[in-house]
Amino acid sequence: MDLPAEESFAVASDGWPAWPPKHAKLTRQIEKSVAEVLEDGQWGTYPETTAAKSEQVGVYERCRNSVSLAAGKWSAPEGITAFGGTAQVRLCPSGSSAIELALRALGVGPAGAKRSKATQVILSAYDYPGNFRTVELLGGRPVLCDTQPTSGTRSGRTSTGILPSLKSIQQIQAPPESILLVSHLHGQLADSGGLAELCRQRRWFLVEDACQAMGAGRIKQNADGSTVFVPVGYFAEWTTYSFGGSKPLTCGNGGALVTEYEGKYQKLKGMVDRPSDTFPMSPLQCAALMPQLDWLSQSNRIRCQNAQRLGELDWASVGCAAVWDEDPSLVRAPYKFPVLAKNAETRAKVIQQLRTIELPCGEGFRAMHRTSDRRSSKPVSLKNAAALSESLLVIDHRALLTPDVAERVAGCLSKML
Structure with a gap:
């Protein structure tokens, strides 16, 4: 899946692909899309104003529809049909605001006249910290679950160790209408089907944070023998995406909420349309984003190919294990x-060594396992999340667009031996 040399991504001063992406063909497409919006005046109008003045669909609506298609139909592997219909999409300023709106729409709030206790929101102790803080902002009660334990390593590899542990979640007792907020992180995919079934049994709501995983999903076999592509978030009440400045799809800022439930979509519209959109994404952002959506599946495949090669390196020789596996049923979107x-000392040494070749890399998230009992509930052991907080390092997605990233990293690590 390497791009031809004349179509490769431009390199930044650090020797790795520039970000935001610089690619001759893609840049021309973005420039053309933005120029059209500047020319016809949509850059300075509300989407509803554009719709009222023209018989043609405006850039906001075209972007909204394209996000839905890119997350599902366009991301399905060749010859495999995307499961379900076209989802409802709401564009918004960021992935973080998408999480906030999803939780608001599901009624997350503090104890008061309508509820005797704050809404319980179950989320992993290892997660994007903004999710925890959003629950706090809304007056909900974060309830922390653990991550999966690592599996047995083979030549410096483990197939698990980052995602929320289903067993840990099952041990948590929370009332009906609690929220399970699950993030798909670092190219790994949570078991959406299993989590949705648990939520059905417990009468919880499921929100999937796919801000790092647009275009990802699972290939499932139907009872009749046919196969379908099930995009992340299909079973959730709400799924969120991000188009922030560091994301594989970027317009500087921006995000989206997606749902298969018309009633929930209409409830959200009633919250944010006052009458204009209180949480908008601008027409210029839409114009810059749309051409990138066509590239999503190809770029994801390139990143997956190179991530697979990175996973085959002898990480064990430097005291590490790559978190990757070869599950053919997964369609990944590595961020x-x-x-x-x-341990933490080994992580620091490896990061220091990788930065000698200016590889864009760093520490993972700081886990929330040490938050006070005043701020969160911790009904289960969080030892695995604590270990991730101390020892996980991550390599940025732009490096995964480099055909020889595995060779360059291997040569760098060999100098530590």
Whole structure:
């Protein structure tokens, strides 16, 4: 899946692909899309104003529809049909605001006249910290679950160790209408079907944070023998995406909420349309984003190919294990390539070495396992999340667009031996 040399991504001063992406063909497409919006005046109008003045669909609506298609139909592997119909999409300023709106729409709030206790929101102790803070902002009660334990390593690899543990979640007792907020992180995919079934049994709501995983999903076999592509978030009440400045799809800022439930979509519209959109994404952002959506599946495949090669390196020789596997049923969207060191000291040494070749890399998230009992509930052990906080390092997705990233990293690590 390497691009031809004349179609490759331009390199930044650090020797790795520039970000935002610089690619001759893609840049021309973005320039053309933005120029059209500047020319016809949509850059300075509300989407509803554009719709009222023209018989043609405006850039906002075209972007909204394209996000839905890119997350599902366009991301389905060749010859495999995307499961379900066209989802409802709401564009918004960021992935973080998408999480906030999803939780608001599901009624997350503090104890008061309508509820005796704050809404419980179950989320992993290892997660994007903004999710925890959003629950706090809304007056909900974060309830922390653990991540999966690592599996047995083979030549410096483990297939698990980052995602929320289903067993850990099952141990948590929370009332009906609690929220389970699950993030798909670092190229790994949570078991959406299993989590949705647990939520059905417990009468919880499921929100999937796919801000790092647009275009990802699972290939499932039907009872009749046919196969379908099930995009992340299909079973959730709400799924969120991000188009922030560091994301594989970027317009500087921006995000989206997606749902298969018309009633929930209409409820959200009633919250944010006052009458204009209170949480908008601008027409210029839409114009810059749309051409990139056509590239999503190809770029994801390139990143997956190179992530697979990185996973085959001898990480064990430097005290690490790549968190990757070869599950053919998964369609991944790597945002960060994760590597688990045996301890914090080893992580620091490996990062220092990788930065000698200016590889864009760094530490993973700081886990929330040490938050006070005043801020969160911790009904289960969080030892695995604590280990991730101390020892996980991640390699940025732009490096995964480099055909020889595995060779360059291997040569760098060999100098540590």
